[in-house]
Amino acid sequence: MKTQVLFILGPTAVGKTAVSVEIAKLFDGEIISCDSVQIFRGLDIGSAKVMEEEKQGIPHHLIDIKEPTETFTSFQFVEEMKKKITEITSRGKLPIVVGGTSLYVKSLILNYNFGGVGVDEEFRDKLNKLLEEKGLESLYERLSSEDKTLAENIDRHNPQRVIRALEISHFKGEKKTSESEIDALVFALTLDRKTLYERINKRVDIMLKNGLIEEVKSLKDAGVTRDCQSMKAIGYKEVYAYLDGEISYDEMAELIKKHSRNYAKRQLTFLRGMDNVNYIDVENLNDAIKEISKKVKTWKK
Numbered sequence: 001m002k003t004q005v006l007f008i009l010g011p012t013a014v015g016k017t018a019v020s021v022e023i024a025k026l027f028d029g030e031i032i033s034c035d036s037v038q039i040f041r042g043l044d045i046g047s048a049k050v051m052e053e054e055k056q057g058i059p060h061h062l063i064d065i066k067e068p069t070e071t072f073t074s075f076q077f078v079e080e081m082k083k084k085i086t087e088i089t090s091r092g093k094l095p096i097v098v099g100g101t102s103l104y105v106k107s108l109i110l111n112y113n114f115g116g117v118g119v120d121e122e123f124r125d126k127l128n129k130l131l132e133e134k135g136l137e138s139l140y141e142r143l144s145s146e147d148k149t150l151a152e153n154i155d156r157h158n159p160q161r162v163i164r165a166l167e168i169s170h171f172k173g174e175k176k177t178s179e180s181e182i183d184a185l186v187f188a189l190t191l192d193r194k195t196l197y198e199r200i201n202k203r204v205d206i207m208l209k210n211g212l213i214e215e216v217k218s219l220k221d222a223g224v225t226r227d228c229q230s231m232k233a234i235g236y237k238e239v240y241a242y243l244d245g246e247i248s249y250d251e252m253a254e255l256i257k258k259h260s261r262n263y264a265k266r267q268l269t270f271l272r273g274m275d276n277v278n279y280i281d282v283e284n285l286n287d288a289i290k291e292i293s294k295k296v297k298t299w300k301k
Helices: 016-026 074-090 102-110 121-134 136-146 148-152 159-170 193-209 212-221 236-243 249-272 285-300
Strands: 003-009 029-034 094-099 182-190 277-281
Touching: 003 016, 003 074, 003 102, 003 285, 016 029, 016 094, 016 285, 029 074, 074 094, 074 102, 094 102, 102 182, 102 249, 121 136, 121 159, 136 148, 136 159, 148 159, 148 249, 182 285, 193 212, 193 249, 212 236, 236 249, 277 285
Parallel strands: 003 094, 003 182, 029 094, 182 277
Antiparallel strands: none
């Protein structure tokens, strides 16, 4: 018998936290964060990490599980998600996967062994040399020619993601291993594009007001360098560049907004490419929660 897992997905700033907490309260669920940045301790403001008061007593998993100097592959993350799904189910609770990191979701639902290849240092060194010599765009074009689907589902501005994707493509790490053991009910939260972008811009302004620069400076002073995986994330890489005097404050703020909007666009593209997705407009939050609840009740019978 397949394990029932509820997915609440959507682009950044769409309102996944509020919706998922309410659904978890209604259906005795526990939330598994599917976010590649919230895994790092100390990356709170820039990752819009869920606050204790926002959780409303609902257990949240896979948040603050790694130091900001550590690395964490897609394969490792998915394996941890599988473990948490088993644990939550064994307690008689409903696992609810919440987030916007597309590749993790794809791997879990479709049971791909995504990233299930080790790091080949020799091959990675060659890619890093090509990065220095020809630039990131050249590597991304190579990835697109080798695996267009993989290329479309990653952050093309993140060198580490592009290099890792090239490794996976080269060593055939993304292969469907077996039929999925998950009975997935997938919801994708949506908003009018203009409204979503306004939310993103406002969120960035709030992050900066709430101390994002100070957060990054503290991490930098603690020895977290720009080469660390955590500092490749949107919001952190731009602030780091500002602290290093490479860009102005206004340029930094605008770049974070631009990169966040671009990321949201890629997330939406990914969701449109998935099968069996229930799209839920969250302009009216109460109506959205009612619509989701109705479908979950039918699914759980």
